[in-house]
Amino acid sequence: MSLDTVDARRLREVALVPDEYRVIVEKLRRPPNAVELGMLGVLWSEHCSYKTSKALLRRLPSSGEAVLQGPGENAGAVEIGHGWAAVFKIESHNHPSAIEPYQGAATGVGGIIRDVIAMGARPIALLDSLRFGPLPASRRHFDGVVAGIGGYGNCIGIPTVGGEVYFDECYEQNPIVNAMCVGLVRVDRLMRARAEGTGNSLMLVGADTGKDGIHGASFASVELDESSSERRPAVQVGNPFLEKCLLEACMDLGHTDAVVAVQDLGAAGLTSSVAECAGRVPGAGARIDVSLVPRREKGMTPYDVMLSESQERMLVVVQRGREAEVERIFQTWDLTSAVIGDVTDDGQLTVFDGDEVVARLPIDLLTDGAPLRRLAGISPEPPPALHLDSLPPLVDGGQTLLRLLASPNLCSRRPIFRRYDHMVGDSTVVPPGGDAALLRIKGTRLGLAMTTDCNARYCHLDPNLGAQHAVAEAARNIVATGARPLAVTDCLNLANPDRPEVYWELEETIAGLAAACRALEVPIVSGNVSLYNDSEGRSPIHPTPVVGMIGVIEDYGHRLEAGLQHEGDFVLLVGSSHNDLGGSEYLKVEHGTVAGRPPGLDLAREGAVNRLILAAAKSGLLRSAHDCAEGGMLVALAECCMLGGLGVRCPAMRPEAPLRLDAAFFGETPGRFIVSAPSRAMPDLQNLARRHHVEISLLGMAGGEILEFEGQFRLSLTEMRQAWEGGLLQ
Amino acid sequence: MKATARVIVTPKPVVNDPQGLTVKQGLMTLGFREVEDVRVGKYIEVSLEAETMHEARERVEAMCRQLLANHVIEDFHFELDHEGGKHR
C-alpha cells in the first residue's frame, strides 16, 4: 500500500490523515499492513496521542512537595501524610454517553476506576461532572447518565461522594460526562505501569475479549454526525460485578511480589495498554500472541482482538516463572487470566497470531510518533458587553431568590446524589450536598476532601479567566470543609480545535489553569482532554475545563459543613463584594442574558481568604462555612439555612455606593464565604481576619425558621425548600 | 378490538451481556453443565385497543422503536394476540 493505493476511505476509517500516513511509511520504510494501520490509527487518535494538546499541556505546573507521581502514568499521586498516598484522576466519556447515556456513563466510571487500580491503590471515592441541554428536553440524557453512574458505582461498592451538574443549550447535542476516582495506597506500595524486565510475562486478566467498541478511541476524536449512531460497536456494556472481582483480585496481588506492573485496558484496548506499558521503559518491547487471548465471540480477527475495547480487563506484567501464583489469585475470584506474551528488549511491539507475525511496529512510533498538530488560534468576537446602568433595579429580593433557588443550575442536587451510594466504605464524614465531600482515612485522624468544579459560562465569556475561576472555586470548596487544597486533576472538554476560535479557547484555558494552579500552589498531577464536542459543527460546547481537586485536613474532627448549626450564632460574610453581575446566574434567570465579563479574580486575595478560613477552622472559631458561588451571597446564605434547618435574621441590606443591591445579593464576586460562629469567638475571629487583611462583615443572627432581611423580604425555610428541592424534578 | 402484544427485547448478538454470562455461570455451578449459552433480555406485555390487527402491529412496532427497546444495544420482536388468536 503506498499513499496512492491506500484509499482515502480506509484512512478515514482509522481516523488518520494522508500526512500522518506519509510519516508512518517513512518511519517504517514500508507501508503498514491493515492490522498495523488500525493500531496506529487508534493510538494516533487525539484521544490517545493528545497530538493537538500535548505541547500546550506542558505549560501546566505539575510538581510540588507532595507530588509522588505527576502526569504520564495512569493516575497522579500525592502524599497526604501518615504514609498514605492519594491517587486520583478524572476522565471524560462524553461521546459514548451522547449515544447511549446509561452505558456510556457506566463504562466511563468503570474506566476511571481501573486507572486508579493500576497504581496499586484501592479506589475509595468517585465524583462526577455533568453537563446537559436544558430540561425537560434533555431528560433522557440526564436520567440515563445519572442512572449509569449510579448503576456502576453502587454495584461495585465505591461511594460517589460529589460532583456537579449544569444545564445549558450548548450541551444539548454534546452532553459532558466526566468521572473522577480517588484511591488510597501506602506510599511505598505505589505502583507504576512499566513493563520492566525482559522475559517477564504479560497476562491478560478479567473479561473475555469481544468485538466491543472497535475504533472507540478514534470515535471520540471526531465530531458526532448523523452516522454516529450507526457505528454501533463503539458503545460497550459494562459489567460492574466483574470489575468488583477484578478490583479485589488486583488488591490481592499486593500480597505477592511476583507482579511487576498492572495496566488497565481502556481506549484502544490491548494495543494501547501494551504499547504504553512498554513505552514507559526505554528500549523495552513486547511480543504478544492474539491466539492466546480469551474471546467472547467466534470469528474475531487479529485486528479485532488488538483494537477491541471490551471493558473490565487488565494487563499484568508478571515475573517469569511465577505466572501460576498470579493465576491462582484471579481464580479465587473466578476470573480468567491468560499469558498472552512477554516483555522484550527490542523496542518493538510484535503481534503474532499463532506462528504468524501479523504486526510489528516500533513502540515509540505507536506512543510518540504521531506528528504534533500545530494549529493557530484566533480570538473570537468578544461577548456582548454588560451595561449595568441599563439593568432595572431589584424589585423583590425574596421572589428573585426563590426563582434562583429553583433554577436547575442552582437547585438541590439531592435527586441526583440520593441515587448514588455515597456512604459505603464507612468513611464519608462530609456527604454530598454541601461543598466538597470529606472522607476520613481510617486508622488516622486525616481527612481527604474532594470536589469537581467549573463554571463554563465564565469560560465561554473569557476562557482564561473562566479556567482560573474553576481552580479558585474548587479550592474554596475544599477550604469550606476545613481542608487545605493539595492537588488537581483536570478534564478539558472543548469543541473542535481545528477551528481557530476553539484552538484559541484551548490555549487560553490552559494558560488560565496554569496561572491559577501556580498561584494557589496546587499542582496538576493528572488529567484528560476531550475535544470535538461539537455536534456537526452546529453547536460547539463552551470550553468546560473541569477541575477535580483534593485537599487534606490533619484532624477531621475540625471539619466544617455548610449548614448553620446553632441558634444565636453570628452569621458572617467573609470577603468583600463588588458589582460582579457579568455572566451571573442572576442575569440569566432574571434578565435572560449571558453577557459581560466574569468577575475579576485576584488570586492573591483568594489565597488570603482561604488561609483565614483554614486558620479559623483549625482554632475552632467557626461552626460552619460555605463558599459563595453561582447565585451569589444570598443563594449561599439560603443554602446555609436549608442545610442547617435554621433561619437567619438580618438587618436590611444597604450596600455602600457604588455597590448595587442586586450585586450585593446575587453578584458572584469570588473569594467569599458565609460562615457562622458563636458570639464568644467573634473577637478572635475579627483579629484573625485583620491579620489576614480580609474583610469580614456581620450579616445577621442564626435562629428560627425564617430568612429575613428586615423591610426587604422574609422567606420561610419551607418556601425556600419548595423552590430549591423541586428544581430537577420538573 | 383488544390486542395483547408480547414483546421480547434482547441484547444484540455482539453486545456484551453480563447478566447472561453470570446466569450461565450460576447454572453451571448448580450442576447444569449442559448449558452452552444464556442471554438475558426483557419481556413486556402490552394490552391495547386498536381498530385492526394491522393497526395494532404498527402501533406496537412504534412503541418498541420509541421506548421499549434501545436500538443502540438491543433488538426486539413481538407477537400479537387478539381474543385468543395468535399472530406472529
Added chain:
Amino acid sequence: MKATARVIVTPKPVVNDPQGLTVKQGLMTLGFREVEDVRVGKYIEVSLEAETMHEARERVEAMCRQLLANHVIEDFHFELDHEGGKHR
C-alpha cells in the same frame, strides 16, 4: 441434540409492578393513549445439550424452579426449540 429454551418470567399478578406502570406512563406521554396495561418481566434464552426433548424440558423446568424464577413473586413458562422445531 441442541435445544433452545425461551423462558419468560413475569411478576405474579398480586405483586406490584412499578416498572410496568412506569412503562405504561411513558407510553401514554409519548401519545400511545390506547395502551391499557403493561407488565414487565424477564426473558431468558438458554441453549443447552440434551439427549431428548423430554430431558431438555425437565432440565429447563428444574433451572426455572431453582434459579431463574422466584416462586414467591414470579411465574414462569417456556418454549423449547430444537433445530428449527418449536414445542410448547
Added chain:
Amino acid sequence: MKFGVVVFPGTWSDRDCGWVVDQVVGAQLQYLWHKDADLKGCDCVILPGGFAYGDYLRTGAIARFAPVMESIGEFADRGGLVWGICNGFQILCEAGLLPGALIRNSSLEFRCEWTHLMVERKDLPFTSACSEREVIRMPISHGEGSYFAEPAVLSRLEQNGQVVFRYCDPGGRVLPSANPNGSLHNIAGIINKRGNVLGMMPHPERCSEPELGGADGVKLFRSVAGNAMKVLVS
C-alpha cells in the same frame, strides 16, 4: 463473642461490618469466604450488603447456592444467630430462611438516604440494647428493598410479631410518606419465628460512629455482642 462476616463475590459491606465489629465494638472478627462451608466457630454470622454476583437476574438468587449458605442454614436450625443486612436480607429470603421477597423500589430508583425506624421488638438478641419502641435513625442504600409477601404470610408475620423494624417518621409514626421503597406495611426488617435469623434493609454498620452522621446502628451490634452467649447453639 465471635462475629463471622460472609464475603461473596460482589459483596461490599463486608469491610464496613468488619470495621464496626473489630474497631468499634471490639468483638472478635472472622471473614467467611463463600466457597468455604466452615463457619469457624462464629457465634453470629453476618450476611453483609453488596451486589453478590452483580445481583443480575435477581438479588441474592445465585448467592444462596454458595457452599457457605448450606452451613448457615444448618447453623440457623441449631439456633445460631444469622443477620442479613441489605443484600444479606435478600439472600436470606431467596434461601428460604426468611419468608417473602424484596422487589424493586416503587420509585424504580436506587435510594441512598437516612430513614427512621420504629424498633418493634426489643426482646431479641439483636435489639436488646434498644429501648421499648425506640425510633432509631439509619441509612438505606438499595434499589430493591421493597418487602413483599403474600397476604397470608404477611398476616402471619404480623400476628407472630415478626416485624422488627418499620420505616416511620422522626416522631415514630408509621406513615406512607416515611416509606422509602414501597415495602408492604412499611417493613424494614423481619425475624424468623424462632427469633435467631434477622433480615433488614437499612445499614447499621454505616451509623455506628457519630462522625458518620449517627451512631444508632452500634446498638444492634452491642446487643448481639452482649447477648449472644445466652442464646447460643444447643
